[in-house]
Amino acid sequence: MKQKNTSFIIIALFLAGAFMPLILKQYHLNMLTEIIIFALFAVSYNLLLGYAGLLSFGHAMFFGLGAFMTAVAIIHIPGLALWNAILIGVVTTIIAGFVIGSLLLRHKGAYFALLTLAFNALFYAVATKWHSVTGGDDGLSITRPDLSLGFTSISMASLTHFYYLTLIIVGAAIVFCWYFTHTAMGKTVLLMRENEERMKFLGYNTNISRLLLFTFTGAVAGLAGSFYTLHFQFVSISAISVDMTTAVLLMAFVGGTKTFWGPILGAFVYIILQNYLSNITDRWPLFMGFIFVSMVLFIPGGLSEVIMNIRQRLFGKKDNNGGKSAASEEV
Amino acid sequence: MSDYLHIQNIHKDFSGLKVLTGVEFKVKEKERHAVIGPNGAGKTTLFNIISGKFKPSSGAILFKGQDISGKPPHVLNRLGLSRSFQITNVFQELSVFNNILAGVRSHYGLRYHFFKKPDRDRNICERVEAIIDEVGLMDVKDQPANSLSYGKQRALEIGITLSTEPELILLDEPTAGMTREETNQAIKMINQVTAGRTLIIIEHDMEVVFSLANTISVLHYGTILVSDTPEKIRNDQRVKDAYMGEG
Numbered sequence A: 001m002k003q004k005n006t007s008f009i010i011i012a013l014f015l016a017g018a019f020m021p022l023i024l025k026q027y028h029l030n031m032l033t034e035i036i037i038f039a040l041f042a043v044s045y046n047l048l049l050g051y052a053g054l055l056s057f058g059h060a061m062f063f064g065l066g067a068f069m070t071a072v073a074i075i076h077i078p079g080l081a082l083w084n085a086i087l088i089g090v091v092t093t094i095i096a097g098f099v100i101g102s103l104l105l106r107h108k109g110a111y112f113a114l115l116t117l118a119f120n121a122l123f124y125a126v127a128t129k130w131h132s133v134t135g136g137d138d139g140l141s142i143t144r145p146d147l148s149l150g151f152t153s154i155s156m157a158s159l160t161h162f163y164y165l166t167l168i169i170v171g172a173a174i175v176f177c178w179y180f181t182h183t184a185m186g187k188t189v190l191l192m193r194e195n196e197e198r199m200k201f202l203g204y205n206t207n208i209s210r211l212l213l214f215t216f217t218g219a220v221a222g223l224a225g226s227f228y229t230l231h232f233q234f235v236s237i238s239a240i241s242v243d244m245t246t247a248v249l250l251m252a253f254v255g256g257t258k259t260f261w262g263p264i265l266g267a268f269v270y271i272i273l274q275n276y277l278s279n280i281t282d283r284w285p286l287f288m289g290f291i292f293v294s295m296v297l298f299i300p301g302g303l304s305e306v307i308m309n310i311r312q313r314l315f316g317k318k319d320n321n322g323g324k325s326a327a328s329e330e331v
Numbered sequence B: 001m002s003d004y005l006h007i008q009n010i011h012k013d014f015s016g017l018k019v020l021t022g023v024e025f026k027v028k029e030k031e032r033h034a035v036i037g038p039n040g041a042g043k044t045t046l047f048n049i050i051s052g053k054f055k056p057s058s059g060a061i062l063f064k065g066q067d068i069s070g071k072p073p074h075v076l077n078r079l080g081l082s083r084s085f086q087i088t089n090v091f092q093e094l095s096v097f098n099n100i101l102a103g104v105r106s107h108y109g110l111r112y113h114f115f116k117k118p119d120r121d122r123n124i125c126e127r128v129e130a131i132i133d134e135v136g137l138m139d140v141k142d143q144p145a146n147s148l149s150y151g152k153q154r155a156l157e158i159g160i161t162l163s164t165e166p167e168l169i170l171l172d173e174p175t176a177g178m179t180r181e182e183t184n185q186a187i188k189m190i191n192q193v194t195a196g197r198t199l200i201i202i203e204h205d206m207e208v209v210f211s212l213a214n215t216i217s218v219l220h221y222g223t224i225l226v227s228d229t230p231e232k233i234r235n236d237q238r239v240k241d242a243y244m245g246e247g
């Protein structure tokens, strides 16, 4: 019943999204494209943080890897199809996620956080130093390949076309992440956070579970990174920096890690704030930091908690999670 | 024919503290085997070793002829061994249904599937309900575990233990802390749900022991003092001296 409601909301959002190019100016459509991409990034991050309870300081390594691989592939493989450019970005992050995950899977808590930070720093160092491939500080510029559908080809030079592509592909990825939280694997992640020991005694290999989740969320971040490159037609080392990890952490926190949609809201708010603040002042990171600190101090549950509380007040709807966490049965 | 379960000379020390010093006993298939012994005797430690939580310092555990000592818990569970915990160890925030579902779907191989929803599988759901019914929790099926009474939480603990369809069940003091009436009910239920399987139960309550078990092992100071039928144990002078006091 609750899932039917959500399906309805999803369809409504896609429909609304489809009409946006008719309503929004190019500048805002651009921003919306960016929001959708970062929403996916934040959702993937929250599957680790909110669902599995794993605090990673290295999620940007997957985002950046996807972003760079797509750029590098487009530059070095002439006539590369758009699909393949994305695929290369995603497949590389799957491999990287699996390898790094295998090294991390025995660690939790602070060790896990520190190790992910270390790996991110390693990736960043490689990206900075390996100038011939990554362009180092200069970054890489690309031109979006056209989208070939076999019978026809759609120009991706048009922002509106690329917006639709993002809406469909990245939007579908977000929907899949939502679906994922209801699948056997998604539930396993929640159960492990609830009581990992008992899971072991019920036949679950919890290390494998963590590895699968880490690889999956890495791949999703890689997909977001790949679209990031395509969107800006440019990628710089900032995409793989710890700043990018901080950004996604902020989005998740501002939106709220206890619901699936919190980080989507967080991405929305973050990107809009960033755009407007950076127009007004060069010191926008300072303001963002200020907002982050106040959020953590005063509303640790994020905006989604605020909204749930308001809804509860207005409609007297009892929040069956008790505002507790994504671990509760329905999300 | 080799024995069903053979605990062979198990030693365990925790950084110098020798808890088990050569535990040795056998369990036959379909046996109802009670392990008794004073507080701190090492009963739970023994379960922790059999179920894979700890590796023994030395010794072996032969399960149907195969040495299973040191294997991780999830592997042992898939071999058909399941245990309950002395201190209730359930998924506190989840409903009774979802608690049991975790084990049932694991048994059906739905552990890491990225597409299938476990609660959409009719066979799995039916099995979950059947187990909930067996342990007498049908009326609280949709309530979160942390809202249940102590007695019901203990029943849930057993339900979870059953949920992976084990052939060998280890129950660690399932009735501890229950009222007399709850205990009687629990014994009846345990008898029913473990029928046709092999049961090893740790228990302090001698009434429970004598009504459930057909073999009793007495663990004392890290070794098995004696392992025999309830009648023999009742009349064993060493057991009287060491443990049961007035008998």
Ligand SMILES: Nc1ncnc2c1ncn2[C@@H]1O[C@H](COP(=O)(O)OP(=O)(O)OP(=O)(O)O)[C@@H](O)[C@H]1O
Binding pocket: B014, B017, B019, B037, B038, B039, B040, B041, B042, B043, B044, B045, B046, B086
């Ligand atoms: N992980 C551990 N580390 C260190 N010492 C331990 C550990 N587990 C158990 N012990 C010690 O081993 C001894 C036996 O404990 P155990 O829990 O096995 O006893 P028990 O027979 O189950 O007692 P009870 O009847 O009270 O449940 C105790 O002295 C306990 O402190």
Ligand SMILES: [Mg+2]
Binding pocket: B043, B044, B045, B086
């Ligand atoms: Mg004990």
